[in-house]
Amino acid sequence: MSTAHKNLSEFATDDLPDISAKTFAIVVAEWNHEVTEKLFEGAYQTLLQYGAIPENIIRANVPGSYELSYGSQVFAQKENVDAVIALGCVIQGETKHNDYINNAVAHGLTQVSLKYDKPVIFGVLTPNNQQQALDRAGGIHGNKGDEAAITSIKMLKF
Ligand code: DLZ
Structure with a gap:
């Protein structure tokens, strides 16, 4: 286990499914990009660490978090995702x-996830200020991007 995951105490990471043939879409909001880039890096590296292959990880940007629902729907409806x-x-x-x-x-x-019957993970930070955000994007409270990636892997067991 890399030190990147030392703050994931609430996450059991044993018994995760094989994701070597799974395709993930990561939709990233550009607002507060200095934070969301770190979330992306955490999520991307975590997927690789647990066996995803780079060709099977799609990235798409949307302007702001409000657009994440639509952006996620575009990918959730694709059969190969x-x-x-x-x-x-x-x-x-x-x-x-x-x-x-x-x-x-x-x-x-939530609607997209239920409509397309696929995991759609909420990896949105809701901090009071930028420092709280940075603390959770590779800082003292870990990286919520890592957690979002592990959550998506766990949900593939269903
Ligand atoms: C407008 C806005 C504001 C004020 N703040 C944020 C923010 O902190 N984080 C974020 O992701 N997006 C913000 N936005 C943009 C909205 O998410 C959205 O892009 C616009 O309202 C256009 O629909």
Whole structure:
């Protein structure tokens, strides 16, 4: 186990399914890209670490987290895609925009997952500030991109 996963104590990573023939789509929001790039790197490297092959990992960018639902749907409906990982970072501001976006994405991703009967993973950080985000994107609280990737692998057991 690499040190990248030392904060994944709540995640049992034994008995994961073979993913060498599985295809993953990672949809990445460009807003707060200094954070979402780290989430992507964590998710991508974790998929490779657990046996995915690079050719079977598709990446697509969307402008902001609000667009993650649609972006995820585009891939969830493809027959060859086994799981979708949606990555974003919505930082709380002076207005309630973050609540609206977070709620919309959470509902949107759930709908896509149920409609297309595939794992669609919520890898969206919802911090109060950028430091909290960085702490969770390869910082002191690990990398939520890693966790999102492991969650997608676990869900392929169903
Ligand atoms: C508009 C907006 C704001 C204010 N903040 C964020 C944010 O912190 N994180 C994020 O991913 N996206 C943000 N957006 C953009 C929206 O997600 C969306 O792209 C626009 O409202 C256009 O639909």
